Amino acid sequence: MTFPTSPVQLCEDLREGGNSSTWARRASRLRRVHVDAPAVDIAPRWVHTMHAMADDDAEYFDAYADMSVHKAMLADRRRNEAYKKALALAVAGKVVLDVGAGTGLLSLFAASSGAAKVYAVEASPLAELLPAVFTANGFGEDRVVVVRGRIEDVTLPEKVDVLVSEWMGFHLLHESMLDSVLHARDAFLKPDGIMLPSHATVYAAPVNMDAWAADRFDFWQSVESFDMSAFVPSVAQQALAEPQVTCIQPGQLLAEPQVVAELDLATISAGELSEIGTRRRYRASRDGIVHGFGLWFTCMFKPTDVVLSTAPSARETHWKQTVVLLPEVRARVTVLCVPCARV
Numbered sequence: 001m002t003f004p005t006s007p008v009q010l011c012e013d014l015r016e017g018g019n020s021s022t023w024a025r026r027a028s029r030l031r032r033v034h035v036d037a038p039a040v041d042i043a044p045r046w047v048h049t050m051h052a053m054a055d056d057d058a059e060y061f062d063a064y065a066d067m068s069v070h071k072a073m074l075a076d077r078r079r080n081e082a083y084k085k086a087l088a089l090a091v092a093g094k095v096v097l098d099v100g101a102g103t104g105l106l107s108l109f110a111a112s113s114g115a116a117k118v119y120a121v122e123a124s125p126l127a128e129l130l131p132a133v134f135t136a137n138g139f140g141e142d143r144v145v146v147v148r149g150r151i152e153d154v155t156l157p158e159k160v161d162v163l164v165s166e167w168m169g170f171h172l173l174h175e176s177m178l179d180s181v182l183h184a185r186d187a188f189l190k191p192d193g194i195m196l197p198s199h200a201t202v203y204a205a206p207v208n209m210d211a212w213a214a215d216r217f218d219f220w221q222s223v224e225s226f227d228m229s230a231f232v233p234s235v236a237q238q239a240l241a242e243p244q245v246t247c248i249q250p251g252q253l254l255a256e257p258q259v260v261a262e263l264d265l266a267t268i269s270a271g272e273l274s275e276i277g278t279r280r281r282y283r284a285s286r287d288g289i290v291h292g293f294g295l296w297f298t299c300m301f302k303p304t305d306v307v308l309s310t311a312p313s314a315r316e317t318h319w320k321q322t323v324v325l326l327p328e329v330r331a332r333v334t335v336l337c338v339p340c341a342r343v
Helices: 005-016 020-030 057-063 067-074 077-090 105-112 130-136 178-188 210-221 229-240
Strands: 039-042 095-099 117-122 144-148 160-164 189-196 199-207 244-246 258-264 280-283 292-300 307-309 321-325
Touching (some): 077 160, 077 189, 077 307, 095 178, 105 117, 105 130, 105 144, 105 160, 117 130, 178 189, 199 280, 210 229, 258 280
Parallel strands (some): 095 117, 095 160, 160 189
Antiparallel strands (some): 244 321, 292 321
């Protein structure tokens, strides 16, 4: 996005820990800046991050044994409904591979939907408990086989008809295990096999985060009547350190969302996932301060008609949405939506 010169100076103030009163005055001025044209040009370099699979594997998988993490996923009804419906439509009489089985819910859905056999592969300590979970629900080892280990290290006695996995991370690819899923596809899925989900699409749109910014920054202006605004630059730097996972309301979008990445899970390679770049041009649909770009995703479960959407307009999931903040955290370019006659 093209900014006036002054927001760049503001960013330098943040990096250098500049005087907070100067920072606040500049921020106040910049909140009134307008862009004369409704077209906003961005050139983000959107790079996904995946977990490291090296010497710290044990630490990584031990973290996924944290039951609070799994409770959040298991309590996500929209997530569960999508997988349950897709599996019910796709797996009857089929051999299924569940990559990263976790607590075993997807394996239970598959077995309950008439799968001939399910291989539940799980590398974390949860694998030790899975046989008891399956037995308690009426599925013996003749129907659900637990395989403990990394999918890259295990072997299976046969190829599978369906590969299912809940690999999606925040904004789809953050800390996702998709590279492992693609390995499983190449190693174990039959040529005419089914991937669930089969396709994924990432969307992005400029967003206004006034309420979020007020909660993070305005608080420090008066704490028990004392001015603590000197802490604001530090708070801003911390906010920039990583994407913000939060719920975006449709009214916060300042332009129509655009597709920034499309993945066909049947054909995409791990190499193609290493970096995804795109350039998009947005036309403002309403006035507002652009604080950053919101990201979300949808997943399709072809050949079924099941779609799982994490869009702001959809019911909330545990993924919510992700906001990548622009470098100038508090002061933003204000987009003015002008009539077409003025363009």
